Amino acid sequence: MSTISSLRSSVDDLREADRTRMMLFALDNLIWPILLVTFVLFSLLLPEIFTQYRNIRFLLYTSAGLGAITLAEGICLISGNFDLSVGSVAGFSAMAAALFLTEWFPGMPGVAGIAVLLLVGGSIGLLNGVSIAKFGVNPFLQTLSTLIIFEGGILVLSTQSVYGLPASYLWIGGEDIDLPLFRPIPLAIFAMFALFLGMWFILTKTRFGRAVYAVGGDEDSAAEAGIDTNRVVILTFVISGVLSAIGGLLLTGFNGGATPTLGTSQLFPAFTAAVIGGISLFGGRGNVLNSLGGVLLLGTIGAGLVMLNIDPQIIQTVNGIVLFAAILLYTFVQRYRERLLSDL
Amino acid sequence: MTDDGPARIEVRNLQKRFGTVEALSDVNLELRDNEILGLVGDNGAGKSTLIRTLVGLHQPDEGEILIDGKPVTIDGPKHARKLGIGTVYQDLALVDQLSVAENMFLGRNPVKKLGGILPVIDTERMQEEAERILSERLDIHLDPETPVEYLSGGERQAIAIGRALVSDPDIVFLDEPTSALSKAAVDHVERLVEELQNTGHTIVIIDHNLEEVLSMTDRIAVLFQGRVVDVVDSDEVTRDAIVAMMVSGQPMGATESVGESDSASSPTA
């Protein structure tokens, strides 16, 4: 009798554990149902208009640059770090590449400009990474100083927008791609999806990616397990710099030229999108694909409020409220997770 | 007295300071081939620091480390692993968010080439291996995909032990491997250690349970405030003699001569 009851209780335990896991899975991926509900809500408030091709195109297109910059922030957060400089790196590398193509070496092909852009972004990331990993500078202070330096640097390079860039440079951020049987879709949207999938692949399937999670989860444990944590942190910041620069490239294409303020306003939305997508500020946790959900949620809310003719100034406040709600939600989820885990 | 051939590992005049704390001072110690050496000492005696220095997590301030008679500089755990050392750390060194299998293969995940070029982690192989090592070596059956934060203290410790064996080391360092284990699980680890010795491994084990140490080891090194007090054969020493060395910092002969004053002072220690 006792064996039967112990068997039954262990079966119950198993079910309980499965339920707990399913619950945690649902909580970890909460962004998608939230996005869906938000989208449906705006579709009801704006019948016919909100679900039009034009609106969805706009929503996705305006998300592309932010998407790349969100990834840049996301990978730093997963590694247990912090990057305040993503927006200014996007702006600075975009401005440097634009001047390279128009003033410093006019006539160079667009791809050379892209190479310069990636090099500038990667180098600033390298600077951040080396200071933080090798010299032990606090990531907040380090990236705050690069934020200030390169934000100022943009204006040193140029106080005016730079237009007249080669079409091949603007192509990826600005051109549409003609699809058979469908209306043209901006290339930038495909670029955004490709970047998210690519980063998801790197972070989940490669040694480096798992090392990023390990370092973010517990840096000492990672070091004890034989991971070169300095190398991982430096590489993370280099990738962050490159992704920020790609964000700058996409925004340049969207705007048709490099504007001095192109990246400036991107830091907070990128941060917000990463966090509402469930990337933990404490490192080691989060799925970059869900941060795409965060980007799209901000895009949906932004587009919806614009179409409802709400003062654009209010959008930022709304974004702030969304971030606040997300932080509350994830704090609750984290507590709930701890409780569930302690019950196991 | 000494065995023929050089020691598997020898440390000479090893010194390690943390600020003003002298965690290791002038440590001389030999790890003989195929022996089980116990390291005992009070909290803060320097046991973990010695292990961490031997796997390159700390660089010694002075002194040298010889492996098979050759001086080496060990740059880190990865290098130690290449030299044939597997380690169970006192803090277990697990990453909560990662799975059982990922933790066991942390820093050394097996990879396969996707499409012949792209190196990706061979998750299937990793999970099979993890499951196999845990069940064969430790008789514990866990889903390798479970994040370790879902596991009990004993299960976590088993994973840390399993991880030390993943690289098939010749030398195994165990820093308090049984502190979170039930009696049955401790017995299991004891059998594992014995089996490791029988299959030619050399082992260092740190454990505060002196009965366990006495029954498992061949020799015991007693540390006191960063110094090696004495190294004794396990079957020629009593539990009380070890305790006396641990609290007085005096080697075995000396404790007897100052026995009276020592036993008077030890209750307050």
Ligand SMILES: Nc1ncnc2c1ncn2[C@@H]1O[C@H](COP(=O)(O)OP(=O)(O)OP(=O)(O)O)[C@@H](O)[C@H]1O
């Ligand atoms: N990374 C470090 N930084 C500063 N001090 C340290 C560090 N590691 C160890 N110490 C100090 O060195 C001394 C020895 O510590 P160690 O961890 O080696 O002791 P232990 O013998 O392993 O003790 P326990 O039985 O409690 O594990 C202690 O005084 C400790 O505070």
Ligand SMILES: [Mg+2]
């Ligand atoms: Mg210790």
